[in-house]
Amino acid sequence: MSRAGRLPDALERGRAASNLADPVEVVIRASGVQKVYGRSSSEEGGVAALRGVDVVVASCEWTAIVGPSGCGKSTLLNVLAGIDAPTAGTVELLGNDLGRLDERARARLRLLRVGFVFQRFHLLPVLTAAENIELPMAEAGVARRDRRQRSRELLDFVGLGGRTDHRPPQLSGGEQQRVAIARAVANQPDVVFADEPTGELDSRTSAQILELFSSLNAHGTTLLTVTHDPEIARRARRVIEMSDGRIVSDGRPAR
Amino acid sequence: MFIALLGVLLLPLPVDPGILVERRLAEELPASVGDTVIARVLGGTAERAFVVAGIFERAPDPNRIARNDYEVRFHLPDLEQMLPDHDRVDRFAIELRSGADPEATARWVESLAFGTQVYESVTLADRSSTTFRVVSRFHDAIGLVTLLASGIFLLCLMVIRVDGRRPDVRTMRLIGVSRRTIVSAVVAEAVLIAAVASVLGVAMGAVLTFGVNTYFGAYYDTTLRFAILSPRIVVVAASLGVALGLIAGGLAAVRIVRVPPQRLGER
Ligand SMILES: Nc1ncnc2c1ncn2[C@@H]1O[C@H](COP(=O)(O)OP(=O)(O)OP(=O)(O)O)[C@@H](O)[C@H]1O
């Protein structure tokens, strides 16, 4: 059972460990973002996944991106997170113009200030639950003892305190996703990107994951979630609806 | 001073002076210390009886390993008497006490009879090992080809291993793990594989060396060593192996980190 609620002290969004820049009110600022797959930027032959997207995400917001399959949700998420480069337009993430950063700097930004949760969990199967959580901390240079302690705290936080040494194949889908969430917040990111985090889970397990996200958001983590899950869309404070590479509506969900 | 002569015929019979018989021949006859044998020089007619004064082990010599001959040692006067031309021989060997000057001895011996040439044993050994040096060069070539082939094999292995982990590499890159970390991990793994393989290879080499030496030692009844695993060989093989691991791991790693992470999901 998930006992989401109390976030370990080390994870409080107190900015204590954020090593880059000052707190930002605007987490994401994207303007005129276009993305064409295939044929480089030419209209014919390529797939236009994003056709001019403007969006601003403020600190502590929980935004859900919804829309029919193939409308460009994942593409937008990747572009906003600095995983993929837009064909046109600019993206500013946590005060950094992504177009001006090289891959190394973008990787560093993702490592230290951004968390990721994927639909298929994407844990490393050879590592234990604790080691998976410690991986981004190790890369960030956190000392071994601190990593240990923080990964324990995080596993407690996601309700898997007893599964420290279990490997992903020994965990259920929901449990793996909880480990993935713990990994996403290991370096105390300012923002967490999640692409259909409940896409592979049943409704009860999804509810536990949702609790975790609520708790993270309540503690000050900005969330951007792509989802088909109406429950997530209902919980998010802001819902962006996309269609055919464009944002067609943006606002608070009707409760 | 003893002189060695090959190819003698020996028969057991009683009478005097002593000779030394090579162990293998003694076993073959059989003859033991105190037995009397009759010896005749090939091509000569004089026969003489000798008492076996001792049995000796022949010094291992790769040049003579395939020739299945035996060795006996006479006192020089006895041998001289049996030779058709008594004091004329084609060649003989002189063993010096340690400390003796080989140069001076050589000059002295050469001065005794016109046309005599004296060579030091090192020179002779050097001359008679040309065959072995050619064989050794062949071995080097075979070793080199083997290393090259195993290097390519290791590279393929690493590429396949790394390729099998594309999703993991993708995940790591997405969450911000640097390319350098990934390359180091892959290279470390390749070096580890190469190092473990080197240890196994050395162990296998040791076992094979032991097997070859045991088998051929028994076959030719000699203490000659046919295969040698020297520390130098171990060091060279291990360091080459690790170097190949570095190269293979590096290539496999660079190959995968050059792909942008979002493309690593594609097959
Ligand atoms: N790597 C790619 N190469 C070519 N086309 C792509 C690539 N990735 C996505 N697309 C195309 O871009 C469009 C948007 O894809 P995207 O994955 O962003 O959709 P989505 O809204 O996330 O869909 P879903 O809800 O099914 O996940 C689709 O038409 C898709 O086929």
Ligand SMILES: [Mg+2]
């Ligand atoms: Mg998608």
